[in-house]
Amino acid sequence: MTMIIRRVMISLVFCLWALSAAVGQHAAANKQERKLNTAAIEQMLGMKGQENEGEYKITVPQHDLNVEVDGFKIIPPMGLGSWAAFSPAPKGAILMGDIVVKENEIGPVQQVIINNGLTLTGLHNHFVRDRPGVMFMHIAGNGSEEHLAKGVKAVLDKVTELRGGDPGKATAQQVQNSLDVQRLTAILGQSGEMNSGIYKVTIGRPDVKLQEHGQQVSTFMGFNTWASWQGSPERAAVAGDFAMLEDEVAPVIKALVENGIEVVAVHNHMVHEEPRIFFLHYWGVGPAEKLATGLKAALDQTGKAQEGH
Structure with a gap:
């Protein structure tokens, strides 16, 4: 009887191994099929x-x-x-x-x-x-x-x-920018890139695993928070977008408005996303450090595990 049980167990282990291998091969084939043309x-x-x-x-x-x-x-x-x-x-x-x-x-x-x-x-x-x-x-x-x-x-x-x-x-243009980007980086805790006089910081949401129609949506696909800066330390302009979970919407708006940054749009980018994501556009004009401090206050109302890209 013991021998029979042992043989049955060996057969089950072999079957599970074969099934696992088949699943792995199928997943690999699907991954290969999903490669973009x-x-x-x-x-x-x-x-x-x-x-x-x-x-x-x-x-x-x-x-x-x-x-x-x-x-x-x-x-x-x-x-x-x-x-x-x-x-x-x-x-x-x-x-x-x-x-x-x-x-x-x-x-x-x-x-x-x-x-x-x-x-x-x-x-x-x-x-x-x-x-x-x-x-x-x-x-x-x-x-x-x-x-x-x-x-x-x-x-x-x-x-x-x-x-x-x-x-x-058409002809590309540039703007003047004398901002202290190292100071902005220190306040925001995020670094960016300079392009044609615009200093842009792009921030991902790795704490949120977003899907649209069951497919993963990445920062590269437009799921991010960002801020673009121009001007001088005394009078700067910042424009950008917040990607927010539903419970983050009110705290982010409150932080921006209380710090003198205008909320100019609240909207969606997707219709079948899980979890629900709201996007907010803002515009601020004033001393650069004051704007950066206000923006950081709003960032602190969103996912704590954000990372720069």
Whole structure:
């Protein structure tokens, strides 16, 4: 009887080992199948992008828009760029993106989004008192890389048609920046990068495992908090976005407002995300250290495990 039991146990162990090996091989095959066809995306869009850990993003800076807010010139690194990011999925890819449009472009661009099988998931502003007024249109989609890239291409082409030229090919501009970025880094606890006179700090949310349609959404796909700075220590401007869990919304708004930073928009970027994520745009003008201190107070109301990228 003991021998029979021993044989049965050996058989069960072998079966479990075989099942584990099969599952591992299946997972590996699925992972290989989910690799993005970036060549197809590039060919369809006619432009090259940036690849990061299996994801892919194209960016179109809006150099053609001469936007001003409270005497500060808003250039692409200050939050004036269209982008589309692709992430692998079991049946192709998922798409997330943000398209910059002037107010008279909203209707025509929306029509192109719908006609190409994409989804409009958000429409909002980044600024107030901006001249001319600009809006930001979030898009999403699921399907093959070719299908999604074709839709993005149609949207970008429509913007080019309405503007009478490709925004990304207009002359790039710079702004003056004499800020003490080391002091800002010390206050915020985060470092950034300088681009065309804009000092930008991008902060991830590694404490939140976000999914859209069951797929992981990364910082690269637009899930982050960020701040862009320009000006002087005496009079600086800061603009940016907070990514917040639902219980963080009220404390973040309170901290910003109490520190003299305007909340200019509260909105969503996604519609099927888990957990729910809210995004908040803010704008502040004043002494740089005062703004940084206020921004840090708001950051402290969000996940404690944030990290810079």
